[in-house]
Amino acid sequence: GNSVTQMEGPVTLSEEAFLTINCTYTATGYPSLFWYVQYPGEGLQLLLKATKADDKGSNKGFEATYRKETTSFHLEKGSVQVSDSAVYFCALSDSGNTPLVFGKGTRLSVIA
Amino acid sequence: GAVVSQHPSWVICKSGTSVKIECRSLDFQATTMFWYRQFPKQSLMLMATSNEGSKATYEQGVEKDKFLINHASLTLSTLTVTSAHPEDSSFYICSARDRRLSETQYFGPGTRLLVL
Numbered sequence: 001g002n003s004v005t006q007m008e009g010p011v012t013l014s015e016e017a018f019l020t021i022n023c024t025y026t027a028t029g030y031p032s033l034f035w036y037v038q039y040p041g042e043g044l045q046l047l048l049k050a051t052k053a054d055d056k057g058s059n060k061g062f063e064a065t066y067r068k069e070t071t072s073f074h075l076e077k078g079s080v081q082v083s084d085s086a087v088y089f090c091a092l093s094d095s096g097n098t099p100l101v102f103g104k105g106t107r108l109s110v111i112a
Numbered sequence: 113g114a115v116v117s118q119h120p121s122w123v124i125c126k127s128g129t130s131v132k133i134e135c136r137s138l139d140f141q142a143t144t145m146f147w148y149r150q151f152p153k154q155s156l157m158l159m160a161t162s163n164e165g166s167k168a169t170y171e172q173g174v175e176k177d178k179f180l181i182n183h184a185s186l187t188l189s190t191l192t193v194t195s196a197h198p199e200d201s202s203f204y205i206c207s208a209r210d211r212r213l214s215e216t217q218y219f220g221p222g223t224r225l226l227v228l
Contacts, residue, residue: 032215043118043205044156044219051215089155093215099146100207100217104155 002027006090006103013080013110021075021106023064023090031092033057033066033073034100038087047075047088080110114140116208118220125196126228133191133223135206141186142208146217147179150203162189186211196227 007022025033032051036044048057053068062077073090090103115138125131135145143164148156160181162168168181178200180192189208193200203224207217 034216036219041222041224043116043221044207046216046218049216093217095215099158099161102155107153 002031002092002094002101004090004092004101004103006088006106008104009087009107011106011108013108015082015110015112016079017110019075019077019080019084019108021088021090021108023073023075023103025071025073025090025092027071027092027094029094030068031094033064034091034093035062035064035073035075036089036091036102038089038105040086044089080108082110082112084108085110114208114210114216114218116206116218116220118206118223120223121221122224122226124226124228127197128195131193131196131225133193133204133206133225135189135191135208135220137187137208137210137218140208140210140212140218142189143186143211144209145183145189146207146209147181147189147191148205148207150205150222152203156205159191193225196225198227201225201227 003026034049035047037047048059050057050066056065087105089105091100117136119134145162147159159174160168160170162183170176183189205222207219
């Protein structure tokens with residue numbers, strides 16, 4: 001079945017540091033890939049997505065590129081801020097009405 | 113962007129009572145809604161998939177008589193926790209899939225349930 005594996009946290013970075021959160025997936029076919037962010041006490045917000053190979057999703061300075069050859073969708077940001085502290089979830093959807101498959105989440109803490 | 117609301121955001125109840133949580137898509141039609149449960153510092157656990165006008169599909173291990181789901185319209189789904197007990201205390205999150213963008217799910221802000 002489909003699955004998502006993302007790096008375990010917590011990840012602690014200083015402000016303005018470079019961020020990478022690794023995400024790899026297993027799926028049949030050609031899934032769409034997503035990154036969601038969850039701020040403390042809140043629900044999930046869609047951060048970015050990519051629907052086909054070599055697509056790059058980007059939002060708020062975050063980027064992720066759909067790499068079919070390595071089955072990866074790593075999240076990156078060049079300079080993190082304290083306000084980026086949250087839990088980040090990688091997810092995939094293979095089609096239609098099937099639910100998202102989530103990774104376990106990676107907690108990011110950014111310190112000033 | 114697409115907005116999903118949940119009500120209430122917080123609920124505290126006594127053991128044995130039933131609690132209803134509403135999930136609404138505010139600016140789009142959702143043929144499919146999903147209900148998740150999240151324990152502290154853990155990922156989301158899918159409880160059930162709800163399609164408008166039909167019975168919900170529950171994940172293995174989720175009691176359908178305990179967690180009643182109704183998806184009466186394209187913008188509203190409800191989850192009722194019947195005869196709640198302390199072990200039902202959790203963070204419940206719904207999501208809705210925009211029928212025009214079938215692969216994208218939008219999440220509500222969550223409902224925190226505490227059963228005393």
